[in-house]
Amino acid sequence: MLTHLHADHARPGTRVVHLHRAAEPIARRRLPGTELVLHDYGEPFRLGDVELSLHPAGHVLGSAQLRIVADETWVVTGDFKRDADPTCAPFEPIRCDVLVTEATFGLPVYRWPDVDAELDRLVAWWEQNTAAGRATLVYAYAFGKAQRLLAELARRSDRVERDVFVHGAVAALCDDYRTAGVPLPNVKLVRDEPKRTSWAGRLVLAPPSVRRSPWVRRFGDHETAFVSGWMRVRGARRGRGVDRGFVLSDHADWPALIRTVRDSGARRVLATHGFAGSLARHLREAYALDADVLPTAWEGEAGAERTDDGGEP
Amino acid sequence: MTSTSSTPGLRGLTGLAALHERLEVTSGTTAKTEAVARALREATASDAAWTLFFLSGGRLKRVIGPARLAEHARAALAIEPWLFDECAAAVGDLSETIALLFEHGAGGGELVDGSRAEDGDRDGDGDRDGDEDRHEVRDRDHFESLASWVEALRVLPMLDEETRAARVVVWWRALPFVERLVLTKLLTGELRSGVSRTLVVRAVELVSGVAREVIEHRLTGTFEPSEASWRALVDPSTDALADASRPYPFALASPLDLVPAELGPIDAWIAENKWDGIRAQVVRRSGTTWIWSRGEELVTDRFPDLVRELVALPDGTVLDAELLAWLDGSDAPLPFAELLKRIGRTKLGPKILREVPARLVAYDLLEAQGEDLRESPLVERRARLAELVQTLGSSRVALSPRVEVEASDGVDGWSMLAAHRESSRARGVEGLMLKRADSPYRGGRKRGDWWKWKVDPFTIDAVLIYAQAGHGKRAGLFTDYTFAVWHEGALVSVAKAYTGLDDAEIRELDAWIRRHTVERFGPVRSVEPVHVFELAFEDVRASTRHKSGVAVRFPRIVRWRRDKPAAEADTLAVLQKLARA
Ligand SMILES: [Zn+2]
Numbered sequence: 001m002l003t004h005l006h007a008d009h010a011r012p013g014t015r016v017v018h019l020h021r022a023a024e025p026i027a028r029r030r031l032p033g034t035e036l037v038l039h040d041y042g043e044p045f046r047l048g049d050v051e052l053s054l055h056p057a058g059h060v061l062g063s064a065q066l067r068i069v070a071d072e073t074w075v076v077t078g079d080f081k082r083d084a085d086p087t088c089a090p091f092e093p094i095r096c097d098v099l100v101t102e103a104t105f106g107l108p109v110y111r112w113p114d115v116d117a118e119l120d121r122l123v124a125w126w127e128q129n130t131a132a133g134r135a136t137l138v139y140a141y142a143f144g145k146a147q148r149l150l151a152e153l154a155r156r157s158d159r160v161e162r163d164v165f166v167h168g169a170v171a172a173l174c175d176d177y178r179t180a181g182v183p184l185p186n187v188k189l190v191r192d193e194p195k196r197t198s199w200a201g202r203l204v205l206a207p208p209s210v211r212r213s214p215w216v217r218r219f220g221d222h223e224t225a226f227v228s229g230w231m232r233v234r235g236a237r238r239g240r241g242v243d244r245g246f247v248l249s250d251h252a253d254w255p256a257l258i259r260t261v262r263d264s265g266a267r268r269v270l271a272t273h274g275f276a277g278s279l280a281r282h283l284r285e286a287y288a289l290d291a292d293v294l295p296t297a298w299e300g301e302a303g304a305e306r307t308d309d310g311g312e313p
Numbered sequence: 314m315t316s317t318s319s320t321p322g323l324r325g326l327t328g329l330a331a332l333h334e335r336l337e338v339t340s341g342t343t344a345k346t347e348a349v350a351r352a353l354r355e356a357t358a359s360d361a362a363w364t365l366f367f368l369s370g371g372r373l374k375r376v377i378g379p380a381r382l383a384e385h386a387r388a389a390l391a392i393e394p395w396l397f398d399e400c401a402a403a404v405g406d407l408s409e410t411i412a413l414l415f416e417h418g419a420g421g422g423e424l425v426d427g428s429r430a431e432d433g434d435r436d437g438d439g440d441r442d443g444d445e446d447r448h449e450v451r452d453r454d455h456f457e458s459l460a461s462w463v464e465a466l467r468v469l470p471m472l473d474e475e476t477r478a479a480r481v482v483v484w485w486r487a488l489p490f491v492e493r494l495v496l497t498k499l500l501t502g503e504l505r506s507g508v509s510r511t512l513v514v515r516a517v518e519l520v521s522g523v524a525r526e527v528i529e530h531r532l533t534g535t536f537e538p539s540e541a542s543w544r545a546l547v548d549p550s551t552d553a554l555a556d557a558s559r560p561y562p563f564a565l566a567s568p569l570d571l572v573p574a575e576l577g578p579i580d581a582w583i584a585e586n587k588w589d590g591i592r593a594q595v596v597r598r599s600g601t602t603w604i605w606s607r608g609e610e611l612v613t614d615r616f617p618d619l620v621r622e623l624v625a626l627p628d629g630t631v632l633d634a635e636l637l638a639w640l641d642g643s644d645a646p647l648p649f650a651e652l653l654k655r656i657g658r659t660k661l662g663p664k665i666l667r668e669v670p671a672r673l674v675a676y677d678l679l680e681a682q683g684e685d686l687r688e689s690p691l692v693e694r695r696a697r698l699a700e701l702v703q704t705l706g707s708s709r710v711a712l713s714p715r716v717e718v719e720a721s722d723g724v725d726g727w728s729m730l731a732a733h734r735e736s737s738r739a740r741g742v743e744g745l746m747l748k749r750a751d752s753p754y755r756g757g758r759k760r761g762d763w764w765k766w767k768v769d770p771f772t773i774d775a776v777l778i779y780a781q782a783g784h785g786k787r788a789g790l791f792t793d794y795t796f797a798v799w800h801e802g803a804l805v806s807v808a809k810a811y812t813g814l815d816d817a818e819i820r821e822l823d824a825w826i827r828r829h830t831v832e833r834f835g836p837v838r839s840v841e842p843v844h845v846f847e848l849a850f851e852d853v854r855a856s857t858r859h860k861s862g863v864a865v866r867f868p869r870i871v872r873w874r875r876d877k878p879a880a881e882a883d884t885l886a887v888l889q890k891l892a893r894a
Contacts, residue, residue: 109400109413235788
């Protein structure tokens with residue numbers, strides 16, 4: 001059972017995997033040799049004694065919450081967000097008895113600024129770089145964040161199809177999105193450009209893993225930014241050595257985590273990933289809920305996840 | 314000079330915050346210098362003075378302690394103390410934590426759990442209250458300038474706790490994010506601009522056209538920010554020596570990071586002891602004596618016994634020297650910690666003066682008979698200094714002797730000097746200073762003329778037992794470590810260290826700490842005592858204030874001893890022995 005296909009959730013080697021239909025093209029590439037069982041959102045299916053269904057999580061394309069109905073109803077949110085995203089179906093609150101929620105950003109300092117204002121800031125910075133004859137290099141997670149950014153940029157600037165270029169890893173995912181019927185602007189590939197092209201005024205969208213690699217040398221005079229929820233904290237931006245940080249996350253911020261727990265009506269909550277301990281304790285003390293940390297196979301790697309170039313899968 | 318530019322800059326706190334933000338996203342010295350210059354040019358004279366003060370590391374005497382400030386924030390936000398602490402640990406900066414927690418979300422609402430638009434708060438009360446508060450701050454004239462902000466902050470300690478908290482909370486609620494952040498940093502005294510003093514001086518030069526050496530000199534000593542002091546600073550006609558008390562910018566030595574032989578023939582160098590005291594300049598002008606510490610603080614009143622002797626210096630004399638605690642008849646100074654007793658006390662009783670007698674060991678003469686000698690070669694300055702000290706004839710004022718060795722039996726001079734340096738600790742000094750004999754006296758750290766050649770530090774192998782999240786660049790990573798050594802079968806903590814590991818090691822250790830946490834105490838975690846690190850430190854002394862009974866000075870990590878099991882780490886006895894040595 002798979003909520004979505006980020007590397008920290010989907011590992012190759014499983015025999016059969018149930019997932020949402022929109023995730024199929026990506027699953028074919030990421031989980032070769034695995035038998036895929038595809039479902040629509042809200043369509044119940046049975047495994048043994050339990051009834052299951054998938055519901056939109058609003059995280060990335062094809063991301064799903066898992067609802068399990070047996071003696072009691074469980075909901076596993078997987079990674080989710082409640083902000084609008086033109087590239088995936090919006091999160092759907094579900095009532096349940098037990099909620100297993102992610103807590104990547106489970107601290108009250110993580111509260112997202114207005115999405116539109118933040119994107120406007122990014123576009124203004126791009127214009128500023130353009131005016132100064134510089135290139136603009138934006139690091140964003142290749143699956144989800146990059147597509148969301150492209151769709152949002154296209155709404156704000158008519159230069160996107162002419163002046164935005166992407167790294168190959170981003171382009172491959174964009175094709176998957178288009179296959180699944182998500183409209184995205186047509187952007188060109190960095191690697192298709194002839195050598196000694198001037199990159200001044202252009203915006204390059206690349207995964208964070210290329211940061212500090214020889215790949216970025218070709219862009220000449222440029223400024224860099226990282227687009228991630230972690231950019232809410234200045235030290236995190238300085239630590240990554242980028243010029244700017246834009247706070248745009250595919251995860252729920254603290255108020256959204258609390259709201260989701262309350263919307264679910266669950267009396268028992270299990271938190272996982274990130275600051276799970278803080279969220280669980282707060283739910284116990286401030287809301288008298290039966291809340292705890294759900295240990296996962298990835299527990300204890302929060303630090304690595306936060307400092308690695310992957311950003312916030 | 315303050316311009317009459319048609320686009321006036323942002324005023325007061327808004328201007329300071331805007332500059333802070335600009336520097337945060339500007340890289341490169343030239344761009345940063347220009348940003349500072351622009352801000353100074355566009356500011357009023359008074360704002361420029363205060364901006365300069367804060368940029369060059371000036372701080373208000375702590376207005377509200379960080380613990381109290383955190384308390385005010387927690388109470389206003391109704392947040393659990395542990396949750397606040399976890400936030401502070403993740404952010405790595407108290408002011409930024411507060412600034413973030415008071416940030417209204419996209420839909421307003423400032424309760425810690427305050428939700429977004431869907432909760433109906435987007436146009437609700439949360440925001441409107443904020444606007445009213447903002448109005449209150451904006452409307453008061455005296456908040457237009459940094460000077461009036463400083464005044465408002467300085468009043469705070471005199472208010473009763475409740476009023477004080479209420480006032481600060483109003484600001485937190487009303488100000489936009491960056492201003493809230495900068496104001497909080499002013500309150501805690503931790504506003505750091507990240508720009509060097511040299512850069513700031515260069516910016517003032519750009520703005521005023523006054524040569525940077527002159528600005529440097531005018532800024533040395535006391536710079537009290539005000540409209541008048543800014544105008545005096547940037548006035549091309551002011552006599553730079555108008556303020557008689559002013560010391561010269563201190564010359565600073567670089568650590569010797571090359572083989573001494575690379576310095577060339579030893580005859581071209583003057584070697585002296587590296588004293589472990591307080592670096593100071595004695596200024597004797599206009600019939601008055603001032604003693605300045607290297608931090609450019611006046612410490613004259615800490616050394617009445619010395620001043621008594623120094624009044625005999627001729628007018629127009631400036632000495633560069635070391636303040637030491639030194640018992641008469643002894644051939645080595647007392648430890649540095651003894652000297653600090655002079656500085657720490659509010660009242661210097663006769664007992665301290667008797668038990669910790671001060672001595673001035675002079676090594677340079679910067680001004681004689683009112684003449685600036687800094688351009689003449691060191692040998693000449695030293696010769697005149699020797700004469701001066703001899704004429705003074707005080708047992709409290711000595712010449713820092715030249716350390717001289719002779720090459721013999723095929724052993725060259727540098728090797729003889731290196732051997733002499735080995736005995737530094739026994740002689741109560743930190744090592745040697747090497748100064749080029751024909752060098753002028755240059756303020757600041759100009760590489761090449763002055764080297765400090767310290768004795769190698771002590772090292773021990775210790776076990777990592779606690780970790781805490783770091784600050785700034787390392788925010789959110791566990792980078793503040795506590796180390797322990799063995800004593801009677803248990804580990805006792807002896808040192809905290811923050812530096813010495815590379816980024817990859819820090820990340821690896823961070824991940825390990827998360828997986829091997831034994832217990833949490835707020836932001837601090839105890840970890841399984843497994844990893845051994847080699848620590849270096851400058852000194853170790855017996856201490857009653859530490860549970861271990863010893864205190865180490867300047868501990869830092871040399872390397873990760875992956876080869877060593879915890880059981881083979883050093884024992885407390887090793888440190889105790891070093892402390893007695
Ligand atoms: Zn994910």
